[in-house]
Amino acid sequence: MAAILMIYGCGSVGMRTARLAKEAGVEPVMGGRDAVRVAAAAGSLGLEWRTSTATDADALSRLLQGARVLVNAAGPFRRTAPALARACLRNGCHYVDVSNELATFRDAWSLDAEAQGAGVALVPGAGFATAVVEGLASHVLDRIPDADTVTIVRSSPGAVRSEGARRTASDLLAAGNWRVRDGVLAPGPNRIADFELPEGRRSAVPIGSGEMFAVAQSTGVRNVAAYFTTRTGPVISRLAVPLARTLARAGSFGPPRAGRQGTGRLGAGSGQGPAPAPSMIWVEAKNHRGAAEAGWVHGHGTDTTAVIALELAQRLGASRLSGFRTSGQLLGADYTLCLPGLRLTDF
Structure with missing residues (x-):
């Protein structure tokens, strides 16, 4: 240039x-x-x-x-x-x-x-957090072109390390659960969901993230929701996540001080920090008859x-x-x- x-x-x-x-x-x-x-x-x-x-x-x-x-x-x-x-x-x-x-x-x-x-x-x-998700969603939708629902699940095996990425994860948590429903961005239920992923059964937190908005924009699918997996079990997650959201909104749930590795357990959301292992994205598309197709991508976010x-x-x-x-x-x-x-x- x-x-x-x-x-x-x-x-x-x-x-x-x-x-x-x-x-x-x-x-x-x-x-x-x-x-x-x-x-x-x-x-x-x-x-x-x-x-x-x-x-x-x-x-x-x-x-x-x-x-x-x-x-x-x-x-x-x-x-x-x-x-x-x-x-x-x-x-x-x-x-x-x-x-x-x-x-x-x-x-x-x-x-x-x-x-x-x-x-x-x-x-x-x-x-990684958006472009790869959009690519995977497009790829999956090619196999089920009449799909009207897309579910995105992001999983990371380790803590978010960089300070900027930790702050981003905190901001996503504070924003609460938004989803695209019938083509309109709207608040969603604050319920922990369980997914059978290729890595095993995982609990996940609903998150209103940019990738959800981007997939709805680029694919035209009218119902899109996004989740980040947690490292805790479903019972603890159901108890802890509402409190964590409240603390994040109050600014009390943020990154550790500079120089210390993060210990937060929410999956990485921004792709800014070096991950100890590949981040993983699972996308499922369903049509109104209940037929479904899914895809899974591993990669290093940064x-x-x-x-x-x-x-x-x-x-x-x-x-x-x-x-x-x-x-x-x-x-x-x-x-x-x-x-x-x-x-x-x-x-």
């Missing part, structure tokens, strides 16, 4: 995306909120850098000067995405992020008309997210697309499900 690729955020995903870009012959500019941290991160890769908080409109315009595409890898995204997306609209820069928060998707979707008028594309969810974010940035940098788009709409299942490190199983 001749114009600047700006990568905002120097955590695990931001650094891996920047490294991949440089290996591909693209010299991105690193951006972020903390000048010391951004300078060190950019210096380790021999890259230029800029800083701006997400609350200073003038500083954000300077940050985006000359930029064609911004990749936002700085969570929690409820604090960074709205301001950065609007800065991109003002400055004619395509916006990509790696979020999985429902609020981020709804906010970007609300800006669709403005983005089309500005000639800017807004693409939240450019990572590595896959960096690849997807860079691919989208490069495609947008060479395109004139505008408006709200999902990553799955732009990439398609043939791309996302064939990425290195992913393993697909049909059921």
Whole structure:
């Protein structure tokens, strides 16, 4: 890309995306909120850098000067995405992020008309947590095209490690259960569900996540729900999850202090932190007669997210697309499900 690729955020995903870009012959500019941290991160890769908080409109315009595409890898995204997306609209820069928060998707979707008028594309969810889920859903729906219900279950065998990812998981928990029902986004029942997964029987928490919104948008299926598995049994989960949601909303259920490994047991949601083992996604599609098809994907969230974010940035940098788009709409299942490190199983 001749114009600047700006990568905002120097955590695990931001650094891996920047490294991949440089290996591909693209010299991105690193951006972020903390000048010391951004300078060190950019210096380790021999890259230029800029800083701006997400609350200073003038500083954000300077940050985006000359930029064609911004990749936002700085969570929690409820604090960074709205301001950065609007800065991109003002400055004619395509916006990509790696979020999985429902609020981020709804906010970007609300800006669709403005983005089309500005000639800017807004693409939240450019990572494992959304793009791969969309690809898997599309793949499963090909085998049952009259399906009217999609269920998404995400499972991770270990704790979320990065601070940004832990905060994202806390935000998802605090948001409560939302689902798409009859084509409308609505609150769902706060009930723990049990699923027979390829890894065994697991209890799962209903979560209103970005992937649920994205699958409904990209596939047109009228009923979509998402769940994250827990490491606790069904009885403890039924008792603990309502309390955990309340604490998360109050800000008392957050990540451990920096430097300490997380001990939370909610499955990883954002794909930002390095996982000790592959994250797993199960998608089932059903029709009104009760017939069902399912698929299962294993993969490393952070590595896959960096690849997807860079691919989208490069495609947008060479395109004139505008408006709200999902990553799955732009990439398609043939791309996302064939990425290195992913393993697909049909059921």
